Amino acid sequence: MNPIGILGDGQLALLLAESAKARGLSILGYGEDPNSSFARAFPSQFVLGTKKDATALHAFAQQCSVLTLENEFYSSESIKKIESEAGVRVIPDSKSYQHFENKIAQHQFFESLLIAEPRTEIAAGKPDETLTQIETRFQYPVVLKRSQGGYDGYGVRVVSSREQLTPALKDLAHDRGEKILIQEKVAIAYELAQGILCDGKGNFISLPLVETIQRNGICEIVLSRPTLAPELLKKASSQIQSTLEKIAKSGINGLFHFEFFVLKDGSVLINEGAPRPHNSQHLSIDACDTSQFDLLVRYLAEGKLPSDVPKVIPSKPGAMINLLGQTSGSDYTLSLPEFPAPIEAYAKLYQKKDSRPGRKMGHLNLIDESGKLNLVEIARNTLKEYRL
Numbered sequence: 001m002n003p004i005g006i007l008g009d010g011q012l013a014l015l016l017a018e019s020a021k022a023r024g025l026s027i028l029g030y031g032e033d034p035n036s037s038f039a040r041a042f043p044s045q046f047v048l049g050t051k052k053d054a055t056a057l058h059a060f061a062q063q064c065s066v067l068t069l070e071n072e073f074y075s076s077e078s079i080k081k082i083e084s085e086a087g088v089r090v091i092p093d094s095k096s097y098q099h100f101e102n103k104i105a106q107h108q109f110f111e112s113l114l115i116a117e118p119r120t121e122i123a124a125g126k127p128d129e130t131l132t133q134i135e136t137r138f139q140y141p142v143v144l145k146r147s148q149g150g151y152d153g154y155g156v157r158v159v160s161s162r163e164q165l166t167p168a169l170k171d172l173a174h175d176r177g178e179k180i181l182i183q184e185k186v187a188i189a190y191e192l193a194q195g196i197l198c199d200g201k202g203n204f205i206s207l208p209l210v211e212t213i214q215r216n217g218i219c220e221i222v223l224s225r226p227t228l229a230p231e232l233l234k235k236a237s238s239q240i241q242s243t244l245e246k247i248a249k250s251g252i253n254g255l256f257h258f259e260f261f262v263l264k265d266g267s268v269l270i271n272e273g274a275p276r277p278h279n280s281q282h283l284s285i286d287a288c289d290t291s292q293f294d295l296l297v298r299y300l301a302e303g304k305l306p307s308d309v310p311k312v313i314p315s316k317p318g319a320m321i322n323l324l325g326q327t328s329g330s331d332y333t334l335s336l337p338e339f340p341a342p343i344e345a346y347a348k349l350y351q352k353k354d355s356r357p358g359r360k361m362g363h364l365n366l367i368d369e370s371g372k373l374n375l376v377e378i379a380r381n382t383l384k385e386y387r388l
């Protein structure tokens, strides 16, 4: 069998490749940065090339048995081309991927399935028209989101007044033609996330429902035991379950993750989706028998949902902390505080060449099989105490 190909060379490609390697499967990664996580960890399996170089992409695809993606920065057109011209399967296929390639496509997909979202409109063409649109149809504060290329909150601006609007639109490059979404700002009580592996026929395997805790638009902590009151969690998770069923039944094929806002009455609004492995499920590496990466690797290699994996993958009680860089430069080391027994701590650094303040350099999984410790408190203390 030819290797599994990964489009993208960041930490998700690295973690996916490690799962493939553990199963004795060969992989190739394609990306733009010889100093990326994947390129540094698997230099002999790294192919240097850009997203826009159709010839290089075609040549890469032809070396692979199947392809997958670790980001949504490729256009669905280029995925379609790989399928039709190189004749290589891509998971997610271009039809599924097109719903996720930017936030406008996602919004239209969710709207077509009647899934509840914060009230959202696509901004009109020019900044002055957008201003009129906001002032006639929304109330401040509103949330503006770049349709393409934003991540970790970098493409999101909360605007509280007309004075803040022009600089925000400039910041998001709307005055240079960048498409944006306007959203009502909702009062989020909790944020939850869940991943699903779909076979394109409506069948799917669910990764555990997790709670994500953000600061400044970046996820800091993920918990496999959400902290919502039991009644609230019951209501939110049943709404999420039916949303995921609806999404799977639409016929999408591959691994997808979804983020949800929970309001204080337990009702749920979808925030966004991703057609790939996701930061919110790194806990599955150490808290579950099957991680999100192993699940995807098996699907890529076996071509069907693994029958020995439960329909809802159970998780041990655990917390994941994103380890963000605190200094600049390549000379960085991680130091962690002591953890109370019986915590098992699993730190993973992504082998990035340079650290920068706020850059995702790795993650730390804390597993508490006893289920008795206060993982939120331990995670919050760890955030204050680790050095990197």
Ligand code: ADP
Residues within 6 Å of the ligand: 118, 143, 145, 150, 151, 152, 153, 154, 155, 156, 183, 184, 185, 186, 187, 188, 191, 214, 217, 259, 271, 272
């Ligand atoms: P990104 O794609 O960069 O991760 P998101 O759309 O997930 O951006 O937004 C980042 C964070 O901003 C969310 O996790 C949430 O905390 C906040 N946020 C986003 N949209 C809204 C909204 N409509 N109302 C209130 N908060 C929001």
